[in-house]
Amino acid sequence: MIGKLENLPNEILLMIFSNIKWFEMIESFWSLNQQFNSLIGFKISGDNGINISEECLYFNKYYKILSSTLFNSLSCIPYIKWIRIDGRNSSCCDIISQWIFDGNILRFINLKKLILIECYVIEKLIENLSLLIEHQLDELILRFDKDIFKISHHERSSGIIACNQEPKLMLMFKEFLRELFSVKCQLTSIELDISDDDFSTNIHRSYSLSIGAHSNVINNELITHCMNLRYLHIHLIYGYILEYIIQRTPALEILSVQFKDGLVKQSSYELQLQQFVPNLFNCRSMGLENSNAESSSPSADELETREIEPFISTIATDENSSSASVMRKTAFLYHCASLQTDYFLIPKLKCFIIKSVIINDSQLNYLKWILNNVNYIEKLKIRLDIKKSVEENFIVNRNIIYKYFLPDVSRNLLDFDFYIASKCKSLLSNDIHRIINSFKTDRFFVNHIFTNVQCVFDPVMSYQYLSSTRIINPKRFDGMIDLPTIFDWEHPKYIQIDLCPSTSLFLKQINTIFPYRIHIKFSMAHHDKCIDKNKLRAEVLAYLISMPIQLIYLRIEQYEWLLHLVEYASDKLRKNALSTVRHVEFCLTSCYYGSNESIQMGKNLIPFLSRYMPYLQILRLWRDDDFAWTPIPPSCWSRYLNSSNRRRRLALLIPEVIQQHVIVFEQNISELVQQLKHFVYLDIYGQTDREKIEPYRLMVQTRFPNSRVFIHISRFRLWL
Structure with a gap:
């Protein structure tokens, strides 16, 4: 006896459809009968989205289906709320816009989330993304093709453009990235990875701040705020861009940031050294140093007393420090002190996650300054790889945690999750027990139930690992x-x-x-x-x-x-x-x-x-x-x-x-x-x-x- 597929119960057919790619489901079963049309519409609308992540073999089929009258006739199109496109094995950059737009009309009227993974950037795509972030999307996840960061270098080296000129595509790309943190952007969530930026494109430099503490003008442009953004996950190279972003996103509730090469790059401030000290003293002479009386964050004077003077003493006593180096470090610390709470105001922030490499004391001080300015958060998660010289034997203990990795005043902190790897010469077992026990007797850690601290020393790699929960041992073997x-x-x-x-x-x-x-x-x-x-x-x-x-x-x-x-x-x-x-x-x-x-x-x-x-x-x-x-x-x-x-x-x-x-x-x-x-x-x-x-x-x-x-x-x- 031969049975018919359509005689199977709808529950079994839906299980079959769950193991078939969505475009194959449409191509094979759509228009067979009303039952299959209803089941396909139910399946796609139930998923609420389209995942275009297969190898490029299927992209021609995607395009034919998405651009066909058959797809436009699907009753489930209004239910599609998210689209994920993976461009790692395709040249789909020029037709992404055709998938999303039907001419100048948005095809998916309820589209709220767009995920683009390594899709090559072209001018038309940037134009459409600008429209989407302003009028349509709530969430955007972007991981760009690395080639976008190589274009300007190749075009300059080959003579296509002059060395002092910027390619039009790169100018549009940088402008779009600035729009993400402007009043034009209506997104509530952004995940952005620009950690492959190189010296020739230097997108990070385009975000560089004017160092004036209370200036309302940055790079001769009025500051505009992105008032809807609640969640931001961003992967950067250097830390100084964080200031630019925070100043423009006052409504953030969750901020997750990872730095590829370090928390701050001081050389980015060298060209602006002439502005540092004058701006600092001008602020004080105008009486603007602590305009927010209700804030519990340290004032400029307190920051100087607590952080700057000891560090300047350290610099001054270092015989190997050149004059320029001393000036640069001193100016950078004055820069931190001159930036007040009203400048760094993100009052709704509840969760702050930071991952970074640390290579010197100035980066530790910069991290401390950031934490003091968000001392009202409820959750703090820190992942640090401290690569200071082994000769310094930098051991992380309770005092170091207080000094660098906790705000001076923690008003609302409920969850403190840290994992710190620190390069050090040696750490004896007695010292390890002493470090662990110090957290168990500390009033702050006991009251907040942060006492499950773990500490180990890796003699092979000369690293100390300190964690608030558990130690994750790196997997190693011969030949790695x-x-x-x-x-x-x-x-x-x-x-x-x-x-x-x-x-x-x-x-x-x-x-x-x-x-x-x-x-x-x-x-x-x-x-x-x-x-x-x-x-x-x-x-x-x-x-x-x-x-x-x-x-x-x-x-x-x-x-x-x-x-x-x-x-x-x-x-x-x-x-x-x-x-x-x-x-x-x-x-x-x-x-x-x-x-x-x-x-x-x-x-x-x-x-x-x-x-x-x-x-x-x-x-x-x-x-x-x-x-x-x-x-x-x-x-x-x-x-x-x-x-x-x-x-x-x-x-x-x-x-x-x-x-x-x-x-x-x-x-x-x-x-x-x-x-x-x-x-x-x-x-x-x-x-x-x-x-x-x-x-x-x-x-x-x-x-x-x-x-x-x-x-x-x-x-x-x-x-x-």
């Missing part, structure tokens, strides 16, 4: 190179290990050591002419690649290592171990410089992939030169080999030579698509000339009219 930061000890996402005799034992115990998903990078020697070393590496790779039952993602440093794997260790490689690979990444040597063997290596790339990885969908390459992986005919460039670098460079930009590059690159891509029937996404990091960008773009649009392409001088992405 990079120890995860204190912020990731409990559930590290990435580790790097060196190959050594104990690696085999580690791999056998990996499920016990790391029961959750983790990325492991194995460090191996680079290319070596020694055949024995190449064979040994190939055997290790064969063992590693054969471990997974179904290997999907493979990232290997050199393409040549794959060739060695097949040549020297095919007998140790599990049968068809590479056939399940869908995503592969590796470096490919230059096809113009090096030995004849390395130059010609790219010619075997597609035959190798089609033979050993026939179901490959994603290929990511790192190149030392242009995007094509096979060379143009030698007749076009060989006669310039003995010329000067400048002449050889100019010769490669002759129109006939550029055309040869375009032809060869088209042949490469065409062969790739023809030989790999499941292939959908090509991503190449390289270095081309700006004169080739438009010819490459026209070639792709002509040869692959239904594809989406993104080309920059350092990146080529093709989405088929």
Whole structure:
């Protein structure tokens, strides 16, 4: 007897739908009958959102469905309140706006939350995000593609723009980030990660404060406040930007901030030293030093007495301190003292979470100043990695906690959660017991039931660990190179290990050591002419690649290592171990410089992939030169080999030579698509000339009219 799917109870059908991607559910079952339409609408409206986080294989289907009349006819569209888009393996940046907007009309009228994970930024996306934060969204989570921080550097170095100019896209991007903390923003929650900012873009500098304590003008602009923002989680590089943000978000209730390189970067204030002391004394002469009489925060005079004078004494007695260094540190401390409570007023703040690296006393003093200005919070969570010199033997005890990590007056504190790792030379067991017992007898800690303090000393790493609850021991083993930061000890996402005799034992115990998903990078020697070393590496790779039952993602440093794997260790490689690979990444040597063997290596790339990885969908390459992986005919460039670098460079930009590059690159891509029937996404990091960008773009649009392409001088992405 043959049954029909629609005869199953609705409860079972909904369970089936729960294991099917939402777009497959619509594509397969929508319009079959009214029952399925109702169940699909119920399922999507119940989830209240769309998660577009699969590999780029599915993005074409996403686009076709979201832009079709079929999707617009779904009765569940008004119920969609959140959208999550992961752009790490796609070139979806130019169609995100098309998914969310139907022309100039918002498609999802009840959209309140948008999550963009590493989606490449373009001008249209920034424009639409500005509209959304002003008129539509309540929550925004942004983690930008790292390439946005490299654009200005490449465009300046290649001469596309002058060194003293800023790319239009970067100007728009910086302006949007400022809008997030302005009156224009109506968001209640923001999660923002700009920790990959570099010196060339220097987004942090664009937030830099004028140092005047009571000035209403910053960078010649009137201060505007973001009055709706209640929750902020932000990942920064330096600490000084925190002042800018707090001044503009007076309604914050929860503030979580993580600093990548340190709590404060004093050099950011050097150009403004002339303003520090005059502003301080002008404030006092005008009687503005303590305008908020009801506040229990320390006044400027109290801050000087409590923090500045002892520290200035320390600086003055340091024979190694230069005059400029003394002036800079002194001015910075006066800057902290001159900023009053009315300047740092976030009266609704209940929870403050801070994670940072600490490298000197000035950063500890800066942290103390911040805590004194939020002494009314109910919950304080601190995660610190203190990397002061081991010779200082900086031991964190109860007195240090009071001195640096608690407000001088804690009016409402109900929950104090701290985990501090401090570099120190030694810590005896008696000292450890004394530290723990001091918290158990302290009135403040006893009254607030903060007495479950734990302390241990790690003699291998020369670290003291002090925690308000429990000690999280970092997982270590022989061959481990990079120890995860204190912020990731409990559930590290990435580790790097060196190959050594104990690696085999580690791999056998990996499920016990790391029961959750983790990325492991194995460090191996680079290319070596020694055949024995190449064979040994190939055997290790064969063992590693054969471990997974179904290997999907493979990232290997050199393409040549794959060739060695097949040549020297095919007998140790599990049968068809590479056939399940869908995503592969590796470096490919230059096809113009090096030995004849390395130059010609790219010619075997597609035959190798089609033979050993026939179901490959994603290929990511790192190149030392242009995007094509096979060379143009030698007749076009060989006669310039003995010329000067400048002449050889100019010769490669002759129109006939550029055309040869375009032809060869088209042949490469065409062969790739023809030989790999499941292939959908090509991503190449390289270095081309700006004169080739438009010819490459026209070639792709002509040869692959239904594809989406993104080309920059350092990146080529093709989405088929």
